Amino acid sequence: MNRRLVPAVAVLALLTGCSDEADPSRPVGDPSPGVLRVLAGSELADLQPVLDEAAKATGVTVKFSYSGTIEGAEKVANGTADQGFDAVWFSSNRYLELVPDAQKRLGTPAKVMSSPVVLGLPAAKVRELGWEGRRVGWAEIAQAAGERKFTYGMTDPSASNSGFSALVGVAAALSGSGSALDAARISAVAPQLKQFFSAQTLSAGSSGWLSEAYARRATEPGAKVDGLINYESVLLSLNATLPEPLTLIYPNDGVVTADYPLTLLTSASSEAREAHRKLSEHLRGADVQRRIMDSTHRRPAVPQVQPDAKFAVKDLVELPFPGSQSAVDGLITTYFDQLRRPSRTLYVLDTSGSMQGDRIDGLRQALAGLTGADSSLAGKFNRFHGREQVTLLPFNSTARPPVKYEVPADDPRPVLDQIRGTATSLDAAGGTAIYSSLRDGYDVLREQINADPDRFTSIVLMTDGENTGNENIDDFERFHSGLPQTLKGIPIFPVLFGESATAEMERVAKISGGKVFDARSRSLSAAFKEIRGYQ
DSSP states (O other): OOOOOSSGGGHHHHHTSOSOTTOTTOOOOSOOTTEEEEEEOGGGGGGHHHHHHHHHHHSOEEEEEEOOHHHHHHHHHTTHHHHHOSEEEOSOSHHHHHSHHHHTTEEEEEEOEEEEEEEEEEHHHHHHTTOTTSOOOHHHHHHHHHTTSOOEEEEOTTTOHHHHHHHHHHHHHHHOOSSOOOHHHHHHTHHHHHHHHTTEEEEESSHHHHHHHHHHHTTSTTOOOOEEEEEHHHHHHHHTTOSSOEEEEOOTTOBOEEOOEEEEETTOOHHHHHHHHHHHHHHTSHHHHHHHHHHHOOEESSTTSOOOTTSSOOSOOBOOOOSSHHHHHHHHHHIIIIISOOEEEEEEEEOSGGGTTHHHHHHHHHHHIIIIIOOSTTHHHHSOOTTOEEEEEEESSSBOOOEEEEOOSSSOHHHHHHHHHHHHTOOOOSOOOHHHHHHHHHHHHHHHHHHOOOSEEEEEEEESSOOOSSOOHHHHHHHHHTSOHHHHTOOEEEEEOTTOOHHHHHHHHHHHTOOOEEOSSSOHHHHHHHHGGGO
């Protein structure tokens, strides 16, 4: 899910480098003495120095495999996690505890640290809003957001716990009931929530990439986002890299806090249980708690260690969490289909001759999965959302005509079925004109943006080979540099597949402010689902 760091000078490098894109949640080996195999949120990568020291002190080595919270909950619920892991370590167990089949497989938790999800804004913006030196509540924040007095970035609540916590927190605070959210309360505050999310102009599947994108936009004319909603720890880390540090806003009516419970699975062996005990006791020791606080900017979990001065507000009100899985799932679905700004996604898809056979079948299945064919817990949130514009632009020796759809918020199934029909009819033949086809995609987007500018817009580029067209990567870079900011700021998410030219795809991502996803040793479906968090 999310990423953080230790040394300030290395923030962005570490934030983007801690997940295994080949298969982010694969098992990490057979049980062995002195090893604790942990399915975890990827933000915990910044604990590695602390865990290296713990291994020397306790003899327990932690082997991480990374997963989002909802995907992880599904692995725990269906027993997959039991086959390759001894413990789970996410930023919170709240969602897992709402899924009955997951909850019964959770054993002993040990809370190691904490970090609330808060809003960060530049000091000048805080003064402009009249918030300097005083606490404000979520209702006032939502009103200012609805009036577009500030903009912000937030992670996808179905992919990252920081966005999930923010969504739950603002909904709970605006409901004002003091009790757990249910469908009726969510419906009652939907207008205020829509007002609040209208100011979200940046989305991401991880806190790390969100922070990197924010830092990059801070130096790009016309692309700036005012603030971020993220973990307190991420914002404090990010401040060391920004020309204008963010002031952290702690809403006086409450927050949702990540408490990072290292949780044993009930299926764990006696050796793993002992390893969990040793490691938990070590990590909760006073000296190690101070080390965690200093290096990761997370708050200590034990009362004998006092939070230091960088945590501006010590006593935080904790907002109630929804009392059922259905309420949480309904809130996330409502967020995508009704509350946030709608998405616009252009898929530039390689259908050259080298895609024949299993590869074109994999592409068809990946797209079909996004129309609702994937019925998994995570899959239902990765489908194309209500109000989303979806354009498929297949290419081989040239770009084929684009096929455009808009998914209605009410009764989306007929349009989703049409997208699935187009996807399953894709065939493979011809050459691989990557860059001229990508350029043609901008013509499609230019027309769409002129007609409807207020959308999240992204490009997915999937190719399984090297470019054979007349235009090359240098030509594309020159073309891209001449685009207006409305088009230049659109992130491209290349998907590595087959014999993709890795260096060129990484260059395309860097040019556009996007991110590369690797499907060479996992399915295209897995890569396409992961990209959804960034759209």
